[in-house]
Amino acid sequence: MSELLVSVENLHIRFRTYAGQVHAVNGVNLDIRRGEVFGLVGETGCGKTVTGLSLLRLVPHPGEIVAGRITFDGQDILSLSEQEMRDIRGARIAMIFQDPAASLNPVFSVGEQIEMVIRQHQAVTRRVARQRTLEMLETVGLPDPPQIARTYPHELSGGMQQRVMIALALASNASLLIADEPTTALDVTIQAQILTLLTQLKESRGLSILLVTHNMGVVAGTCDRVAVLYVGHVVERGRTRDIFKEMKHPYTQGLLAAIPKPGSHGKPLPAISGSVPSGLDVIPGCPFEPRCSYAMQVCRQSPPPLVCVGREHYVACHLFVKGGSK
Amino acid sequence: MISQSGSGNLLLEVRGLTKYFTQRRGLFSLRAQPVRAVDGVSLKVQRRETLGVVGESGCGKTTLGRCILRLIEPTSGEVLFEGINILTLGSTEMRRHWRNMQMVFQNPFSSLNPRLNVLRLVSEPLRTHTDLRADALSARVVELLERVGLKREHLFRYPHEFSGGQCQRIAVARALALNPKLLILDEPTSAVDVSVQAQILNLLQELQREFNLTYLFISHNLSVVQHISERIAVMYLGKVVELSKSETIFGGALHPYTEALLSSTPIPDPDVKKERIILEGGVPSPINPPPGCRFHPRCPRVMPLCSKAEPVLIDVGNGHLVACHRYEGPA
């Protein structure tokens, strides 16, 4: 069994809208190893959610994957049939979303929903499914699993609902969990609980997690490796520590500088000027060039190649192409 | 300390404000269980300062903001604006009084009527309270738009054509139209990205300096609140549990809840290995708050006294207020 669980190569996703084609994802390359938490971070419109959905081939209409290769556990995801994909979704790759209440069916109890998922993918008896359900509920830290199994989703708080979602995801022994902004809608103290739970699951079960978020703090505390996305391009990728301590790309720097920190009181935050482009036009050069304070002539003309600047640390910026210095 | 209307540095004072929402349990229930959204809050806001109000969902901070603005009627207490208790004003006076204080809401799209264009949205307060019309009116609107970073070209566009950050700017322009003294900002940057948030926070700081505004900044995000506020009030289940200067909250918070909040806030620095104080359980509902100190079931430093008596806000020095039995000195 190789260490590599997921490999995404040169992924391109387009959306056809009334105004033209939106290039949501442009040549994204990343890989996720077994037992690691990989963070996909960026602002609205950077393509992180769509990238996560593409692993399950759930890119919503009018989007479509127009190029690239996605490999999961040795299998080529894009060449599988719909039936084969169904066997993977929920069973080997699971996903949890930002609003747990919207993902849970309000007319079935929590226990019933987990049991349904178990029996969908595994041929087991009702009793075995019930047993597994209670085990899962306990694993995710819910008190009194038999009682919880009987409750309906709306009777639970947001944090508990999200734990139920995680239990659902674990119920079929998935090896990859895609978590799309799982804690954005939760209070800070509950968020801390859920993130701790995810870290525990990674360590105890060897679960791989693709954590999609816009919150750099969450990334710093929970992820092993990170990819920073901007308008569908990976601008920087590497181990969390390297990204935060030795960030190279001007966008990553700008993003971190714009976050209010203790001690920043009173001073204006160094905001990145301008705004995120719409993704409608094909950009010949670097997508960040219009807002970059280090922009050079070459940045407008050709796309920056991914350059290795340290162990497992890659940047897509002309400043680091051999010869360029910072 | 008696404040006289118009004089002194004290712009806003809230005394013992409570807001209970009554839920009717069935048609014939005699015992209506009230939701104690705000349960006895007192605070003071000086002119030109920014007071941050921070807390999680259910703590009552949003309701507090609305009560202060009198968008909903408080159950009891006083709201003194420049010495005058606005809760006693009649509806016509209250409508005129709203020129002095305005609110910027959380969801930028939802706070703008989707059927009105920017001109009509921003000019509404001017139409209601002044005689400005036609060219003078649009001139003033353009002036406001340019001040928040938008342009004349945007006058006839509709909210759905703008991004979240731009919508928030429109909302700010509208709030400033009548030159208010107090601006209550209810989670103004929660719905936007980090880089847009930075732009809006910078804008708010500039506007504050230029127009001598006083801000009440409500948010659940401690980092944002400490950045923009001089003083911070921490709320839990309808009560203020700690109130102090920003630096003190971050450097030396006393209340166990504030500590937990601080340690749970994700910091973008992987080296900061916080022992996260993970609180057990979820936030209890404001319908049946725990007896005694409301935080005691989840408090890592709970004492037997905590479940019996409610702590009051006391000054432990330098204007640092805490409501916790651990800091009550002898007697």
Place this chain on the structure above:
Amino acid sequence: MSIAERWLGDWARRQQAQLEEYGLMVRAFRRDRLGMLSLVVIAVFILGAIFAPHLTPYPEEGRGEPNLANRFLPPSREHPFGTDYLGRDVLARILFGGRSSLGIGFLVVIIAVVIGIPLGAVAGYSGGWLDEVIMRITDLWLSFPPLLLAIAIAAALGPSLTNAMIAIALTWWPWYTRLVRAQTVSLRERFFIEAARGMGVNRMTIIFRHILPNVVTPVLVQGTMDIGSAILTGAAMSFIGLGAQPPIPDWGTMISKGRIYIMGQPWYGTFPGLAIFLVTLAFNLMGDTVRDVADPRSRRVA
């Protein structure tokens, strides 16, 4: 820049913004084939009704003049839909009949909307006892089976086209009150309403400037579909004799009379029935399209 220049610039910007929105709406509409087809069908009927005297060589027969020499002629080149029991050209009767039938449909919905919207908005926004009173009256009205109630009212007022219209309208307004009230209640909690209150805007202005424009869309959708149903109800009333009285042509009365002759001269009853069917179907389909077009967000997806 002088005032005139600024004004001109603003006017240009305003036009451009509006044109863009209309352009998107037209595009959205055109993309919906079924909707376009329905629109065409409805347009044909409406134009047919308006220009009836010019579209048929038998305008007087259309209006009611008997032509006993031509009784019961089957469909032919001179009479594409045949003639009726009084020798009148059926096509002409249908064209003129469209005036009553379509007229009832539109007027009923307009009256119902005019009564229903203000009541619903005031009830929804005010809440409290006003809301209770209005809604209980609405509920009372709704507890009667609508068609029977309409028949009862029309019978009491006396059989005529106008009275039928009043009767049907009186049974339709409660639906709009309910619809508008529900919309208003959900709108009431939106931030922009709170913002308006915080600006000191008074209650009536809030209702007219903020609530009503946002309530228009569902009402428009419901109303479009309802026109079809109103036409159907109007035809039903005429069918039992409470609507248009002879010799005023009306599709319902034509079907009623045609019933008797269905075996020997089927064209008399069939074609008016077909007309009602097509028009009602067209309005229903249009309602769906209107709903898609009216939502500014769905317009922007390709």
